[in-house]
Each structure stands twice: as structure tokens, then as C-alpha cells.
Amino acid sequence: MTDTSDAVLHSAPGALVLEHVTRRYPGNPDPSVDDLSLTIAPGELLALVGASGSGKTTTLRIAAGYETPDSGRVLLGDGAAAPRDITRESPQRRGFGMVFQHYALFPHMRVEENVAFGLEARGVRRADRLARARSALDAVGLGGKSERSVQALSGGEQQRVALARALVIQPRVLLLDEPLSNLDPTLRQSMRDELRSTLRLSGVTALFVTHDQEDAFAVADRVAMLERGRLLQVGTPETLYHAPATRAVAEFVGRAALVSAERVGDRVRITIDGVALEARVRQESATADGALLAVLRPESLVLSETDGVPAWGGVVAGRRFAGGHVVYRVILGNGAEVEVMGDGAAAREGTRAGVRLADVPVAVVPA
Amino acid sequence: MILRRARAAGWGVSVTALGLLALLLWSVVYPNVAVIVGSFERGLADWKEFASSPADLDALRGTVIVAIGSVVAALLVGVPLAFLLTRTEFRGRRVLSGVATLPAALPPLVGVLAFLFLYGESGVVTRVVQRMLGMREPPWTLSGLTAVIFVHAYTMYVYVFLFVSAGLERYDTTLDEAATGLGASRALLLRRITLPLLTPSLAGAMLLVFMSALGSFSAPYVFGGGARVLATQILVSKLNGALGLAYVETTVLAVTAVLALLLLRWLEGRRRYAMAGKGRITRSGLRSPVARALLPAFAAATVILLVLPHAMVVLVSFARDGAWTTQLLPPEYTLDNYRQLAMERELWRPITNSVWMSVLATAANAVVCFAIAYVVVLSQAPGRRMLALLAALPWAIPATAIALGLAATFDRNAPLQLRFLLVGTFWILPLAYFIRNIPIVTSAIEGSLRQMDPTLEDAARGLGASRWLALRRVVLPAARPGLVAGTMLAGVAAVGEFVASVVLYTHANRPISVEILAQVRSLSFGTAAAYSVLLILLVLLITVGARWLEGRATDTERTVNAA
Numbered sequence: 059m060t061d062t063s064d065a066v067l068h069s070a071p072g073a074l075v076l077e078h079v080t081r082r083y084p085g086n087p088d089p090s091v092d093d094l095s096l097t098i099a100p101g102e103l104l105a106l107v108g109a110s111g112s113g114k115t116t117t118l119r120i121a122a123g124y125e126t127p128d129s130g131r132v133l134l135g136d137g138a139a140a141p142r143d144i145t146r147e148s149p150q151r152r153g154f155g156m157v158f159q160h161y162a163l164f165p166h167m168r169v170e171e172n173v174a175f176g177l178e179a180r181g182v183r184r185a186d187r188l189a190r191a192r193s194a195l196d197a198v199g200l201g202g203k204s205e206r207s208v209q210a211l212s213g214g215e216q217q218r219v220a221l222a223r224a225l226v227i228q229p230r231v232l233l234l235d236e237p238l239s240n241l242d243p244t245l246r247q248s249m250r251d252e253l254r255s256t257l258r259l260s261g262v263t264a265l266f267v268t269h270d271q272e273d274a275f276a277v278a279d280r281v282a283m284l285e286r287g288r289l290l291q292v293g294t295p296e297t298l299y300h301a302p303a304t305r306a307v308a309e310f311v312g313r314a315a316l317v318s319a320e321r322v323g324d325r326v327r328i329t330i331d332g333v334a335l336e337a338r339v340r341q342e343s344a345t346a347d348g349a350l351l352a353v354l355r356p357e358s359l360v361l362s363e364t365d366g367v368p369a370w371g372g373v374v375a376g377r378r379f380a381g382g383h384v385v386y387r388v389i390l391g392n393g394a395e396v397e398v399m400g401d402g403a404a405a406r407e408g409t410r411a412g413v414r415l416a417d418v419p420v421a422v423v424p425a
Numbered sequence: 426m427i428l429r430r431a432r433a434a435g436w437g438v439s440v441t442a443l444g445l446l447a448l449l450l451w452s453v454v455y456p457n458v459a460v461i462v463g464s465f466e467r468g469l470a471d472w473k474e475f476a477s478s479p480a481d482l483d484a485l486r487g488t489v490i491v492a493i494g495s496v497v498a499a500l501l502v503g504v505p506l507a508f509l510l511t512r513t514e515f516r517g518r519r520v521l522s523g524v525a526t527l528p529a530a531l532p533p534l535v536g537v538l539a540f541l542f543l544y545g546e547s548g549v550v551t552r553v554v555q556r557m558l559g560m561r562e563p564p565w566t567l568s569g570l571t572a573v574i575f576v577h578a579y580t581m582y583v584y585v586f587l588f589v590s591a592g593l594e595r596y597d598t599t600l601d602e603a604a605t606g607l608g609a610s611r612a613l614l615l616r617r618i619t620l621p622l623l624t625p626s627l628a629g630a631m632l633l634v635f636m637s638a639l640g641s642f643s644a645p646y647v648f649g650g651g652a653r654v655l656a657t658q659i660l661v662s663k664l665n666g667a668l669g670l671a672y673v674e675t676t677v678l679a680v681t682a683v684l685a686l687l688l689l690r691w692l693e694g695r696r697r698y699a700m701a702g703k704g705r706i707t708r709s710g711l712r713s714p715v716a717r718a719l720l721p722a723f724a725a726a727t728v729i730l731l732v733l734p735h736a737m738v739v740l741v742s743f744a745r746d747g748a749w750t751t752q753l754l755p756p757e758y759t760l761d762n763y764r765q766l767a768m769e770r771e772l773w774r775p776i777t778n779s780v781w782m783s784v785l786a787t788a789a790n791a792v793v794c795f796a797i798a799y800v801v802v803l804s805q806a807p808g809r810r811m812l813a814l815l816a817a818l819p820w821a822i823p824a825t826a827i828a829l830g831l832a833a834t835f836d837r838n839a840p841l842q843l844r845f846l847l848v849g850t851f852w853i854l855p856l857a858y859f860i861r862n863i864p865i866v867t868s869a870i871e872g873s874l875r876q877m878d879p880t881l882e883d884a885a886r887g888l889g890a891s892r893w894l895a896l897r898r899v900v901l902p903a904a905r906p907g908l909v910a911g912t913m914l915a916g917v918a919a920v921g922e923f924v925a926s927v928v929l930y931t932h933a934n935r936p937i938s939v940e941i942l943a944q945v946r947s948l949s950f951g952t953a954a955a956y957s958v959l960l961i962l963l964v965l966l967i968t969v970g971a972r973w974l975e976g977r978a979t980d981t982e983r984t985v986n987a988a
Contacts, residue, residue: 124602149606162603166621175617176607227607 073135155224369412456830503585532921568650592626640823869911
């Protein structure tokens, strides 16, 4: 990549603010987006995750202007001036870039014409816009394919054309709807890194929708999790993993067993089959009263001998090698299934094993 | 991906293919060759006469004007209506889309008749406008090429509407969103994205309108006034005994049609794209309050305009013949028109004629066209490409030309030349209907067979089924939707057929359409309208029957296609 080709994609990022946004669809009693507030700082990459039907695509379409919220506001901050209300501004005037789930490349245009279309709409002369389109294609590594038909491209190439098309107009905000979901698993891994580095280079503010938490963690600075139109938690990937705010977040993010627990000072006590074990509570964790669930990640547990030190008894139900370490699946006496990081101790499926808490803080969530 | 591998054709299939080829050469190609040969019977004399006759040149000009004008008019009506009904939501949308295809249900001559009752010199709408404006003369006259194009706009916009609606239903609307998101104005969006992507649909519709308008006979025949088109000029020449000239005119018309077909096909095929995403229809309400207020009114007006011709024909069918002179609406109503049709044998006869002739022709279409489609799609028999081409040919040749070809070929008994005396007999009309409907039935069945996984037939044969059993239990069920739809369309076309009939009929086998014209000529509008209503009912009966058959077939079809 050359300096000029990077420059062509460089944006002056804006701040995007959603304020108490609600959107209902006729015939559906539950709102698709429910009182959602979210602020994305200039240059920040924010992922919106959630299961299908959680309202993430509707939120994205409201940000883009394809949908108007029933209530609430969408604001765009330009840095110096006060944020401007763009709730009712048309997508045409917003000047945002958007990468669609199926890319929405114009099938009757060549690759470079696709990328140049936004410039065409801005009245840039033909020679100029094609030159800029080609540099943008260079920047995403498709320099040699600018004259191809878009239908002759592979999925990964189409994704990069869509990205170049959205970035070449130097948008203040870039919106991406499941940009990785149409790629096969191996390609997806490398496209995550590529996507993040392209977005970082351009400096654009990006809101990115995905149902895959690994995509979100790999690409985003912060992750916002939605469930049934409501924002459950927003934070860095580390925060969501280590200090989930709710049970739903804990279950969605990473692998975790949730078992009921009680709080004793700054420690948490978990009793299974009459055996009570304790660990430190993570500081960021909720301190709500009432019933609690401990979030047991594989790394918060260790496999131990069945006698001697206090441990929960269980049966090894499965094992899987996860690079670097082995993870055992153990069914405890009360029927709960936990995953345990192996510490070298070899245990065979079907044998009895003990499980105890490792010396790491444990997160708790309201039950 | 289904690989069609070469399959040795059994001798049975090969013989069938050759037989079909011979049949089409005899019924489709031979008559047209006879016309071309006939045009040179007097050397170049007839061609010279054509080239120097002002009437003929006028007719050629008129034909081209009508064809192009009809395409433009049909686009102007059909495209906006398709966009409106697929893209926006407004009060009255359902009603409007329910009646939008109604004009297609009017047999050609009946539509013309309805326009006469409504917009003719003493038509209802004409008189209403005349009185409202206090004019002494009618505000317009329904004659000449403009009148023809006006009628065509009503009957033919349906093609444009259907094609563009189908195109819009497949259309991936995220492409439009992508374009607006990139800053495209409505004009740029339409010019650079929407219209280019709809080109195949538009070209297909334009082709249909152009071909129909080129060969259109009823409207020019009834309202042409002083204006001439080739299709009617052919009949004039024939009736004047100038057969050679009629052959020249027919040749010119047919060649124009085939050239237009090739041109538009090329245009249609040049741009074809697969839409990547799923076609998703999002109907949006309109933002402008003015449009929101006016749209339901516009919808109501359009619905009235679309329903009016049908309503008028029904109304006039109850009017006492001769009583309706200067009044706005017929003053007296009676059931006599229908009673007469039912009581008088001579008047009932056209109805039995039409039913019988269309049943015979359509049955022949079902059998022959299924065989053609089978050979073309599922076999490797020799000559199948030729067969496919010949089966499509009658579509490109205007009906008047087909009829004249039959008249030229089967006017004598010469078995050695494969000519039989059919002109003046009952059989000439069913033959004409059969030939006209070969393309539509064949392509409908081909469509269904192409959706079938061809390995199914192999699988059946591999399980020990004879070719006959595989045909009956596997191929026929797969072909059934196309077979039902194709024969339905053929039946509808045959029962109301006018253009070929008016060239070839005899008094004994005159069909309903010819009788309607005769009644109009003798100013028995009530009787003509009663025939028209019966004709519409026949069309309705065929359509409902086909729906019922299709409904029963759906389960079988699903099973076969899902496999």
C-alpha cells in the first residue's frame, strides 16, 4: 500500500450519538429497538452484537437514515460545533458510508464504476472519480481487478469492493451490516484483521453489526450488546468477557457455566453437593442484592484430585484440545456442566474428577 | 449445478422428433413459403405495385407508427403503475392491483367494441364531456392511428405492467439503498441503477407490445377510418382479388416482425444480471402530503377507467337494440338479447362453433406441444434445435400473415404437394388456432420441464421403469404446471380469436368474434354486447378451470420439484 492510496480512504471522523431511540413495527407489540442510547466517539470502532431479532440491524438502519425512529434522536458531532440532529435527514444527505450484508454491489457496473458511484453522485468528473476509485481499490488490495465485472469476484473480493466503495466518499461515519457473515470460516479469520486495519487506517468512525461475538471482539474497540431491542451492556471486549453485567451477556460472550452463588464480603461462595468453595469477586461486578449467579469461565476452574483438598466431584464427559491447553467438560454432582481448563493432568472421559476454583477473581451477575 | 450429459436418443424418440419436425414444416413453414412464392408469381410486378401504391406505403408507415406509438403509450401507462403498486402503500392499492390486469381478460374485438361504446362518436364518455362543456360537436372522434394507439395503450399496457412488476419483485432494493446512501439523487438512481437493471424486463415487455401492435387487426379494422395498416390492407387486397399484392403485403409484414423480434431479443439478452441478494419488497408510504392525499383519488379514477369497458359491455348487452340513439345511456333494458341467442339456432351457432374449434385446437396443442417440449428439453434427438426454432416461429408472424398463408396453401386438393382443400371447410380455423398457439403452449411446458431435475427421469429408468412409465409418472407431473397454464392461455386465445378467423371463416363455421363484428355492422349493439359477455364468461370459465386444475396439481409438482 502506498501513501496516496491510504490517503484516498482517509476520513474526518464524526461522533455518532443515538438518544433514547425507539422503533416499533406495525403488528408487532414489542418494539424492535427500545429506548436505546449509544455514543460512538470519533474514530471509534463499535460493534453491535446480539442474536437475530435483537434489533441490531434496525438500529443500524436508523443510524443510516433508512428508517426513522418513532421517538428519540440521532445526532452527528463534527468535532468543533455542537452535535447536529440528523434524525430526519435522508441517507442521501447524511454522507455516511454503508457496507451491506450482501454487499449490494451494482451488478451492471464494473468494479471501478461501483467504487466511483458515490463520487459520481457528488459530481466528480469521470476521469477524477475513476482515478480515485482505482487508488481506493489499490488500498484494499484489489488494484488489478478494477475493470472486472463485480459478478466475477469472489465473496472476499466483493466485500473489499463494498468497503472501498463506502470509504472512497470519505464518510464521517461508516456503517457495516454483518460484513463478514458471507465469508467462509478460513477467509473470515483473515478478513477480520484486514477489516480492522483498513478501518483504523482510514480513521473513520464505524458502527458494525454482527451476530458473531468473535467478529465483534476481533474488529471493535467497544462492543454493545442488544437483546430484544434493549442495550444490555456496552464496553470493551475485556469488560464484556470478564465483567458481564447480566446473565444474557455472560452467556452470549465466551464460554461460561452459570451457577448460583452467595456473596460473603468481597468473596463469593458457591455450594455444590454440599461442598462450598470460595473465590474473590471481580471488582467491576455488579453488587446488586438478591440472588446471584457466578460466571465460571474455563480459566476460573482447575481439575484436581478427587480426594485431599476440597473440591466438587464430577464425571469427565469430554475433552477438547484448544491449542496451548486442554479443556475438559465435567458434569458436576448437581447435574451442572462446566468447562475446565486442564493443567496438564490427564483425565479420561468417563472417569471421576474433582473441580475446584482457580485463584482468579470470579464475576457475578444477578440471577 | 446440473450437467446435461449427452444421452443416446432411443429410436422411438428420434422418430417422434422427426414426425414433429415434419408437422411443423408442413403447418408453419410451408404456408409462409407459399406466400413468399406467391408474391413472385407474377415476377416482380406485385412488388412494383406495392412500392408504387400510395395506399400500401401509407399502410407500412401506419403499421410502424402504430407499433412504436403503442410501445411508448404502454410504457407510459405500465411503468409508473408497476412502480406505484410494487413500491408504495396507499389506500386503494389492493383494489387497483386487483383490476390492473383486467384489460388482458378482454378478447381483442370486445375491447374495441367497449371503446366504441365509451369513447366513440356517440359513446357515453364522449357525450358526458360534450354536455359538460356545452359543445355542439363531440369533443373528439375515435378514429385514425391515434385512436388505435389509444386502444392499444389500454389493452397492451398490461404486458409492461406485468413484466416490470415481476422485475421489481426480483429487484434487490438494497441496491437502491446503497445508491442513495452514496448520495445519489432520485434522478441519478433511476438513470444509473433502477432502469439499467430493469432493462431485460422492459425489453421483454416492449417486444411483446411491439409484436402485438404490429399485427394488431381489430382496432385498425374498426376505428382505422382513413388510416391504413398492413394487417388490414392485406384483407382489403384479398377481398379485392389482388392476391399477389396481398402476398407481398404479408411478406413485408412478416419480415418486419421477424426483424423487430431479432433486434429486441438482442437488446433483451445483452443485459442480464443475477441479483445477489434476496428480492425484498418494501412498500413505503409517501412522504409528500399532497401525493398522499391525491393518490387514493388517482387510484379510484384508474380503477374506474379500467373497469369501465367491462361494465359498459355488460350494460349494453341488456340494452334494447335500436332504442339507444341520442341518450346518454341506453334508455330501455331487456333480457331479449340473451333470450334470442339461446332460442335461435342460427344465433347460438357461433358459440358452439367457437367452443368446439378451440377445444379441438387446444387439445392438439396440448399433445403436440408436450411432445415438442419433451424432445427439446429432455432428449438428444436429432433436429431438436430446429424443432425449438420452428415452434417459436408462429409467434413472430402476425396472425393475418399466418391466415393468409393457410389460405394460399390449403385452397386446393393436391396430395402430392401435401396440399389439401381446407379453405371453406370447418377444419381451417382449428388449424389456424392450433398454429397460432404452438409457441405459447410449448414455451410454458418447456419452462416447467427445465425446472425438473433431468436426472429424475434417469433415476426412474434406472429403477426399471419403461420410458413410457417414466414419462407418465415422472415427466408428465413435472410438466403439468406449464401444461395447465399453456393450454389455458391457448384456450382463451382460441375461443376469442378474431384476426385469423376473419380471413378464413365461412358462414357455417363462423366463430363468436366474427359474429360480433357482423352484429356491430348491422348496428345490433345489444346483441353484439351479449355475445361479448358470453365470450368473457367463457374466458372466465377457462381461467377458473385452469386454476382449479393447477391447485390440484400443486402437491404433485412440489413433490417432484423438491426432489
